[in-house]
Amino acid sequence: MKYLDDIEDTELFDYLDKIWPYESAKCPICGASEFTRSDRVFNLIEYQIKSWDDNPQLFPTLPLICDSCGYIVLFSFIHLQNFIRRKRQE
Ligand SMILES: [Zn+2]
Numbered sequence: 001m002k003y004l005d006d007i008e009d010t011e012l013f014d015y016l017d018k019i020w021p022y023e024s025a026k027c028p029i030c031g032a033s034e035f036t037r038s039d040r041v042f043n044l045i046e047y048q049i050k051s052w053d054d055n056p057q058l059f060p061t062l063p064l065i066c067d068s069c070g071y072i073v074l075f076s077f078i079h080l081q082n083f084i085r086r087k088r089q090e
Contacts, residue, residue, distance in 0.1 A: 007080075007084060011084050011087065012037065012080070014083075014087065015080050015083045015084065016064075016075075018083070019075070027066040027068065027069060027071050027073075028071070029066065029069050029071040030066065030068050030069040030071070032066055032067060032068035032069065034066070034067040034068065035064040035065060035066055035067060035073070036064070036065050036067055037062065037063070037064050037065075038062065038063045038064075038065070041060050041061065041062055041077045042060070042061055042063060043058040043059060043060050043061070044058070044059040044060075044061060044074075045057075045058055045059075046058070046059075059076070060076070060077035060078060061074040061075060061076060061077055062074070062075045062076075062077050062080055063075075
């Protein structure tokens with residue numbers, strides 16, 4: 001399921017520039033500065049549940065993948081959505 005169709009790349013880059021400025025955006029593993037963002041949002045699922053009927057907590061994330069080593073940086077998609085909503089109201 002895609003979630004990013006209504007978010008412009010410029011909005012995403014504004015968000016990333018605010019929280020992780022380009023000049024300091026380096027992979028913590030290999031030091032490379034080129035990343036590819038996923039066009040999909042992924043959920044982290046709460047680990048300790050007894051059954052799916054327990055309604056585990058979900059945590060939507062937007063991954064950025066280091067082009068050099070494949071390290072994955074996860075950003076909260078809720079935080080991203082809130083940032084974009086505030087920007088659109090300005
Ligand atoms: Zn890397």
